[in-house]
Amino acid sequence: MRSLTLDDLKEKEIIVGEHCLSCTAGFGSSCQGALNSHQSAESKYGSVKDYYGKILKTKQDLKTNACCTADSLPKHLREIASLIEPEIQEKFYGCGSPIPPCLEGCHVLDLGCGTGRDVYIASYLAGENGFVTGVDMTDEQLEIARKHMNNQTRKFGFNKPNVEFKKGYIENLKEIGIKDGSIDVVISNCVINLSPDKEAAFREIFRVLKKGGELYFSDVFSDRRIPAELKQDPILFGECLGGALYLEDFRRILQKSGCLDYRIARKSKIAISDPKIEEKLGEINFYSLTIRAFRLDLEDACEDYGQMAVYLGTIPEHPHQFALDDHHIFLKGKPQAVCGNTADMLDKARFSKHFKIIGRKDTHYGIFNCAPKQSEENKSSGSACC
Numbered sequence: 001m002r003s004l005t006l007d008d009l010k011e012k013e014i015i016v017g018e019h020c021l022s023c024t025a026g027f028g029s030s031c032q033g034a035l036n037s038h039q040s041a042e043s044k045y046g047s048v049k050d051y052y053g054k055i056l057k058t059k060q061d062l063k064t065n066a067c068c069t070a071d072s073l074p075k076h077l078r079e080i081a082s083l084i085e086p087e088i089q090e091k092f093y094g095c096g097s098p099i100p101p102c103l104e105g106c107h108v109l110d111l112g113c114g115t116g117r118d119v120y121i122a123s124y125l126a127g128e129n130g131f132v133t134g135v136d137m138t139d140e141q142l143e144i145a146r147k148h149m150n151n152q153t154r155k156f157g158f159n160k161p162n163v164e165f166k167k168g169y170i171e172n173l174k175e176i177g178i179k180d181g182s183i184d185v186v187i188s189n190c191v192i193n194l195s196p197d198k199e200a201a202f203r204e205i206f207r208v209l210k211k212g213g214e215l216y217f218s219d220v221f222s223d224r225r226i227p228a229e230l231k232q233d234p235i236l237f238g239e240c241l242g243g244a245l246y247l248e249d250f251r252r253i254l255q256k257s258g259c260l261d262y263r264i265a266r267k268s269k270i271a272i273s274d275p276k277i278e279e280k281l282g283e284i285n286f287y288s289l290t291i292r293a294f295r296l297d298l299e300d301a302c303e304d305y306g307q308m309a310v311y312l313g314t315i316p317e318h319p320h321q322f323a324l325d326d327h328h329i330f331l332k333g334k335p336q337a338v339c340g341n342t343a344d345m346l347d348k349a350r351f352s353k354h355f356k357i358i359g360r361k362d363t364h365y366g367i368f369n370c371a372p373k374q375s376e377e378n379k380s381s382g383s384a385c386c
Helices: 018-022 036-055 075-081 086-090 117-124 140-145 148-154 199-207 232-237 247-257 275-281 340-347
Strands: 105-110 131-136 162-165 183-189 209-222 262-269 287-293 307-311 321-323 329-330 337-338 357-358
Touching: 018 117, 075 117, 086 117, 086 140, 105 117, 105 199, 117 131, 117 162, 117 183, 131 140, 140 148, 148 162, 183 199, 199 209, 199 247, 209 247, 232 275, 307 329, 307 340, 337 340, 340 357
Parallel strands: 105 131, 105 183, 131 162, 183 209
Antiparallel strands: 209 287, 262 287, 307 337, 307 357, 321 329
16 A cells, blocks of 8 residues: 555645644644645645634734734825725734835735735825736635725726736745746735745745835734744734744844845834733733835945935925934935945935935945934844844
8 A cells, every 4th residue: 555645635625623723733743744844834824814714804803903003004095095995994904004105117016915905005106007916815805805906996097907916825926927026016014924934935025026126014023932832823823923023033034035134114012902812922022013125235234335315305205304214214405324235225226216325335434333222122123224
């Protein structure tokens, strides 16, 4: 009698007991075997699909605010959101507003787009010469996103849709036809924490980004590594807590992907209001962060080349000042000393036409101290300059 192989199980339904949702497959449990990594990932995918596709009906069904923090949309985005169908918004779960400026004409990719709220906001900003691709693995969410496509196109005054929705996994974008260096901006709203293979997800992001392209995303982070038993808890995982990345591990993953510097645009502490969940989590602190990173050849520390940056005040939503991150705020017309990495982010990405960079990298003056004055809560930021 021959042994059972993975090929024998293709297209087959595998029935698992309830205990399998919280076992530690791959870490010495009774589930260890030939299906370890494959089944562990599939179990996580399945539990996420069920949680967001079947269990949750609206935002009000969430047990914590981790997936829906109070970080409100800026005024110009609220005006766009007011044009979006109520059903899309009611069943959209996110932990921030990761919609950066200067999207006109861009090809934007939204990872874990859900019902498509951010896809449609980005599509309005990208305009008819731009395009937005939304990727999600949950049929129920994609059905809502697609159902309203023609109506949203009409509301935005476009002649034809400038969006598409693909079913797939963020760890394997090649499988759904997203090519190397084809994307200007990648956005994601509280989704990467749900990935069973975060390193693969970030590798894919930097594969599909164009040179100078930007990753701008909101997600849940922790101030320490999450214990294995909490990672496997289906409720904590679905609430975006079990899969939260320890900030230093996030930095290491980015470095492996070739990104040596990232910036924190916004940070807020997540309140755990459910007593049972709070007791499970103990002393772990969780934060909603909005992060920006670029596909650029940056250094792993802030270096001083005597460069200055001048904001021209030409970004329509930011006529008086522009915030690159939580401590690099550029006032219109005022020269500001910047490190080499910051200069490149402003000069070699899509912001270049809105800034004047004075000086080149001919002479090095040593390390550049551009770290913000930090409170106790914000002491560990993890990036080269933040």
